[in-house]
Amino acid sequence: MHHRQINLHLVSDSTGETLNSIARATLARFDDHHVTHHRWSLVRSRLQLDRVLEGIEHEPGPVLYTLVDSSLRLALEQTCGRLGVTCVAPLDPVMEMLQGTIGARAKEKRAAQHVMDADYFRRIDAMHYVLSHDDGQGTQGIRDADVVLVGVSRSSKTPTCFYLANRGIKAANIPLVPGAALPEALDSSPCPVIGLHIEVNALIDIRRHRLKIIGASGVRQDATDYIDPEAVKAEIVAARRLCTSRGWPVIDVTRRSIEETAATILQLMESWHARRKDAAAAAAPQDPAAAVLGQAPDPGR
Structure with missing residues (x-):
């Protein structure tokens, strides 16, 4: 069976460890995969995002992202939609479930898991x-x-x-x-x-x-x-x-x-x-x- 090469873009406004773990855990279930990872970490400004968007346009492939800033999320989703590229925020369903259970909105806070507490x-x-x-x-x-x-x-x-x-x-x-x-x-x-x-x-x-x-x-x-x-x-x-x-x-x-x-x-x-x-x-x-x-x-x- 022929396995085609794909590009996987991991876009994060933090270290990207969460997306790396998700990608590693899911790809481990495929016996023979040919995936080129493109890791974009600490993306916190529109200028930084523009470089990411150029990379996705140059080497199209599915995108996993964890971005807190709503304007950056919107720009990424719109570009992926224009390119016909799948774009997924894997933490969103979990966040929505917890918000509904806790009864409070999550704070828009980058790298909350990496604070020096x-x-x-x-x-x-x-x-x-x-x-x-x-x-x-x-x-x-x-x-x-x-x-x-x-x-x-x-x-x-x-x-x-x-x-x-x-x-x-x-x-x-x-x-x-x-x-x-x-x-x-x-x-x-x-x-x-x-x-x-x-x-x-x-x-x-x-x-x-x-x-x-x-x-x-x-x-x-x-x-x-x-x-x-x-x-x-x-x-x-x-x-x-x-x-x-x-x-x-x-x-x-x-x-x-x-x-x-x-x-x-x-x-x-x-x-x-x-x-x-x-x-x-x-x-x-x-x-x-x-x-x-x-x-x-x-x-x-």
């Missing part, structure tokens, strides 16, 4: 935390973590922590190295500890690639324990048994993307906090008057 600084703080608590660093600060990830070397702990930091989550990670002691803080961790598991062959491939990148001169790739199949298998089994003995949940990351792993971690964190809350409520002292105030008489009397 408390949430923004929380994400920056989380990023600094990950940098200083990566790969077993700064173990004395583990008690300040929101979550701790453990796993063998090259099991995607670091990239997952950075992804979580972008969500404002302080994530520390500890490598599980054969014969190495774990930080004492993990014995009574005040936050969830989650293990990352990966299959043997996948881990060996990743480690071989790592050795190739760093140019591990003098390291025999067929002999070092780092990539020896039996040694790697023993390392993974030991890590899995450790997590089981400690009651730490384990996520198999072999065929998961970083985003999928992070989503599962967030679910496990919610479950952990819910159990803690239930346990605290059950252990709380009962009010002696609760049996009589506002309740039916004790049937035993």
Whole structure:
């Protein structure tokens, strides 16, 4: 089947991250597509928009846009209509639904999700935390973590922590190295500890690639324990048994993307906090008057 080349224009008055995510998520469902992305970000004046319109006219193709300014929206829609090009504002249906439910009009505010508010600084703080608590660093600060990830070397702990930091989550990670002691803080961790598991062959491939990148001169790739199949298998089994003995949940990351792993971690964190809350409520002292105030008489009397 012939797949024709198309141009996809993403027009935003902000960074364009939202449109990039929408395009990536939808195009992933097409097995074989030939799409040239034209990203137009920070479009906030008519002069800037005119350059966008020239680009669309020169290389016509469907347009996705997030523009707050009504005059810019109108100019873009009119030009697309004249060129016979499809023009869609993907956030409009969601915005209309929320306005109807909330009962208030949305403010015309550009880049509202990128304002430097408390949430923004929380994400920056989380990023600094990950940098200083990566790969077993700064173990004395583990008690300040929101979550701790453990796993063998090259099991995607670091990239997952950075992804979580972008969500404002302080994530520390500890490598599980054969014969190495774990930080004492993990014995009574005040936050969830989650293990990352990966299959043997996948881990060996990743480690071989790592050795190739760093140019591990003098390291025999067929002999070092780092990539020896039996040694790697023993390392993974030991890590899995450790997590089981400690009651730490384990996520198999072999065929998961970083985003999928992070989503599962967030679910496990919610479950952990819910159990803690239930346990605290059950252990709380009962009010002696609760049996009589506002309740039916004790049937035993």
